[in-house]
Amino acid sequence: xxxxxxxxxxxxxxxxxxxxxxxxxxxxxxxxxxxxxxxxxxxxxxxxxxxxxxxxxxxxxxxxxxxxxxxxxxxxxxxxxxxxxxxxxxxxxxxxxxxxxxxxxxxxxxxxxxxx
Amino acid sequence: xxxxxxxxxxxxxxxxxxxxxxxxxxxxxxxxxxxxxxxxxxxxxxxxxxxxxxxxxxxxxxxxxxxxxxxxxxxxxxxxxxxxxxxxxxxxxxxxxxxxxxxxxxxxxxxxxxxx
Numbered sequence: 456x457x458x459x460x461x462x463x464x465x466x467x468x469x470x471x472x473x474x475x476x477x478x479x480x481x482x483x484x485x486x487x488x489x490x491x492x493x494x495x496x497x498x499x500x501x502x503x504x505x506x507x508x509x510x511x512x513x514x515x516x517x518x519x520x521x522x523x524x525x526x527x528x529x530x531x532x533x534x535x536x537x538x539x540x541x542x543x544x545x546x547x548x549x550x551x552x553x554x555x556x557x558x559x560x561x562x563x564x565x566x567x568x569x570x571x
Numbered sequence: 572x573x574x575x576x577x578x579x580x581x582x583x584x585x586x587x588x589x590x591x592x593x594x595x596x597x598x599x600x601x602x603x604x605x606x607x608x609x610x611x612x613x614x615x616x617x618x619x620x621x622x623x624x625x626x627x628x629x630x631x632x633x634x635x636x637x638x639x640x641x642x643x644x645x646x647x648x649x650x651x652x653x654x655x656x657x658x659x660x661x662x663x664x665x666x667x668x669x670x671x672x673x674x675x676x677x678x679x680x681x682x683x684x685x686x687x
Binding site: 459461489491496497498499500501504548550559560561562563564565 | 575579607609612613614615616617620660674675676677678679680
């Protein structure tokens, strides 16, 4: 199946700093990618839909100025957590769908963010 | 809105035991239903899916039947193996998945451990 690579797999940062997470589709072009967040013992919650060449669509309650999403190419979307706080500590996961075959989403390995 | 309620884990079984992980859903339309699996250190992978009522998805010995009358999509396997140890997520998406930008709603995930 298609491969989505997410980097880094884990990161620790200080409060107030920014962290960038990358999501790459390795063997296909993805016009649409999705960013999810998962708190311990809770569901994966969709944060935003990332569209290549246009602005991301954020879910209700997600601060777009805090979670900056850039989908500059057909194989790369980035999520930047700006001015991180301890409450931003979470597991972030991206996924992508092959255009024209939207029956299966392919997921990255996830990124464990810890803000200290 | 849409929601997925999934059996809480962790679940620990002996090898060759019968497995059931319950999943029920709430949706306004006619969703497609999925089970995703996440093995240690890897991204989520599609395990099986069903797109309409009474459909049965199956893969790797796992099965789940789309029950509209009980709004359920329980995952079953007759004889589990140590290699089945993973986290299992039930999910749904609304119709329109083929447009390539549809959203998945996930359950909380169930951690399954199989002991030899």
